[in-house]
Amino acid sequence: MRCGGALVISCEVKINDMTYDLTVVGGGPAGLSAAIYAVRSGLNTLLIEKGLCGGLLNEIPQIENYPAFKSISGMELASKLKEHASEYAEIRELEEVLSIMRKGENFVVKTEKGEYETRAVALCTGSRKRKLGVEGEEKFLGKGVSYCATCDGFFFKNKRVLVVGGGNSAVTEALFLKNIGCNVTLVHRRDTLRAEKYLQMRLLKEIPVRWNAEVRRIEGEERVQRVVIYDKKRQREEEVECDAVFIAIGEEPNSELASQLGVALDPEQIHNYGQAPKDECSACLRRWGCRWRSSSGCCCLC
Ligand SMILES: Cc1cc2nc3c(=O)[nH]c(=O)nc-3n(C[C@H](O)[C@H](O)[C@H](O)COP(=O)(O)OP(=O)(O)OC[C@H]3O[C@@H](n4cnc5c(N)ncnc54)[C@H](O)[C@@H]3O)c2cc1C
Numbered sequence: 141m142r143c144g145g146a147l148v149i150s151c152e153v154k155i156n157d158m159t160y161d162l163t164v165v166g167g168g169p170a171g172l173s174a175a176i177y178a179v180r181s182g183l184n185t186l187l188i189e190k191g192l193c194g195g196l197l198n199e200i201p202q203i204e205n206y207p208a209f210k211s212i213s214g215m216e217l218a219s220k221l222k223e224h225a226s227e228y229a230e231i232r233e234l235e236e237v238l239s240i241m242r243k244g245e246n247f248v249v250k251t252e253k254g255e256y257e258t259r260a261v262a263l264c265t266g267s268r269k270r271k272l273g274v275e276g277e278e279k280f281l282g283k284g285v286s287y288c289a290t291c292d293g294f295f296f297k298n299k300r301v302l303v304v305g306g307g308n309s310a311v312t313e314a315l316f317l318k319n320i321g322c323n324v325t326l327v328h329r330r331d332t333l334r335a336e337k338y339l340q341m342r343l344l345k346e347i348p349v350r351w352n353a354e355v356r357r358i359e360g361e362e363r364v365q366r367v368v369i370y371d372k373k374r375q376r377e378e379e380v381e382c383d384a385v386f387i388a389i390g391e392e393p394n395s396e397l398a399s400q401l402g403v404a405l406d407p408e409q410i411h412n413y414g415q416a417p418k419d420e421c422s423a424c425l426r427r428w429g430c431r432w433r434s435s436s437g438c439c440c441l442c
Contacts, residue, residue: 160186163249163258164229165237165397168195171264172225178262179228186258187229188251190236194218195266201290201316205336214290240401263398267391272304276358277387284364284384289313292384297321299383302367304328304355310388311335311343317386318347325380327369329354350380358385 162178164171167189178185192198200214209217225231232251239250240261249256269287271277277285286292289303293313298321303314306328312335318324326349333340333349343349352372359366359379366379395405 158256159246160184160256160258162186162260162262163188163247163256164262164264165240165249166195166264166266166394167191167193167222167225167231167233168264168266169197169221170266171195171262172221174262174264175225175229175231183260185229186256187225187231188235188237188249188256189231189233192218192233193222193225193231197221199288199290200312202312237397240397242401263395265394265397267393269387270390270392272355272387272389274355274357276360276364280358280360280364280385283362284360284382285358286384286386287388289316289386289388293317293320293322293386296384299323300325300381301384301386302327302380302382303386303388305388305390306330306332307334307388307390308336308339309390311339313386313388314343314347315339322384325350325382327353327355327367327380329372355385 161183162185164174164178164185164187167187171187171189172193175185175187194215195218197203197214197218202211203209203214203217204211206212206217222231232253235251235253237249237251241248241250243257245259247258247261249258249261293301293316296317300323301317302325303310303317304327305311305313306326310326310328311333314324314326324347326343326347328349328351331351333343335343350369350371353369354372355367356370356377357368358364359368364382364384366381367385368377368379370377399405
């Protein structure tokens with residue numbers, strides 16, 4: 141069995157008589173980076189991923205801001221990261237971590253397939269898409285409401301789609317949809333975008349934006365047919381006909397495992413990632429001489 145070590149904590153896992161130094165939960169960019177660093181630091185490391193390695197990377201059509209790759213698809217980068225991490229750590233995909241319990245000085249990581257004992261755990265569980273919380277959002281999920289242009293955009297080629305949001309994700313999604321032939325409008329609740337300037341320039345050249353507009357309801361019969369927006373300047377509701385709504389308004393952290401373990405979450409660290417664990421984690425990281433953040437993700441340790 142290969143070992144690994146990267147960020148975080150102190151652990152010794154016993155999976156079939158094996159005790160790991162570190163178990164990394166989550167195989168996104170943060171987890172894969174953590175695993176590489178951990179093994180290279182001399183830690184016997186296991187990485188557990190509930191789906192396929194890559195995390196959100198798998199949903200990104202094109203990445204153009206990752207040094208050394210002028211332009212690369214998210215899936216290709218994910219595959220390269222996984223290949224690299226596999227050289228070091230033991231990786232188990234398609235295995236969800238259900239709970240983590242303390243066992244004396246160690247932890248027991250329970251998955252759908254078994255239990256692993258470990259001296260430390262690195263939680264690199266990433267985030268999930270934030271919901272708008274409006275009428276029709278849940279009803280039309282998969283029937284015109286989507287959180288992933290790469291996954292669902294193809295079905296709306298030559299159709300009218302709205303993208304909701306104003307950050308990098310929303311702008312990237314809008315450009316991708318435009319590129320595959322959708323008739324795209326961006327709906328943003330403010331009068332400026334948060335996305336990086338380069339993306340903004342590209343967007344504004346080819347995609348109309350409904351500024352100061354809040355989505356109030358998503359309506360239709362069987363599928364999405366229109367969105368009701370509230371124009372904050374004119375102070376009135378307006379119907380916008382469309383076939384799909386792509387919602388890209390940020391993420392919320394998957395911090396349930398950390399909460400379950402009693403790790404203190406820091407409400408001041410909310411930002412895009414929601415609450416992040418505080419002192420205990422950074423202390424662990426310091427102890428191991430590791431970095432708090434890896435390439436592109438927030439890494440929580442306990
Ligand atoms: C549309 C879009 C475009 C983006 N564009 C860019 C870009 O151009 N450049 C850039 O740098 N970033 C971009 N990002 C952001 C980038 O994808 C994220 O910052 C990065 O993926 C975060 O990495 P992570 O490892 O922290 O989390 P994630 O990628 O979310 O990975 C977390 C992993 O943990 C796993 N997991 C969660 N819970 C469990 C559990 N209980 N058991 C086992 N596994 C679990 C998940 O399945 C997932 O694979 C984009 C994101 C999106 C959505």
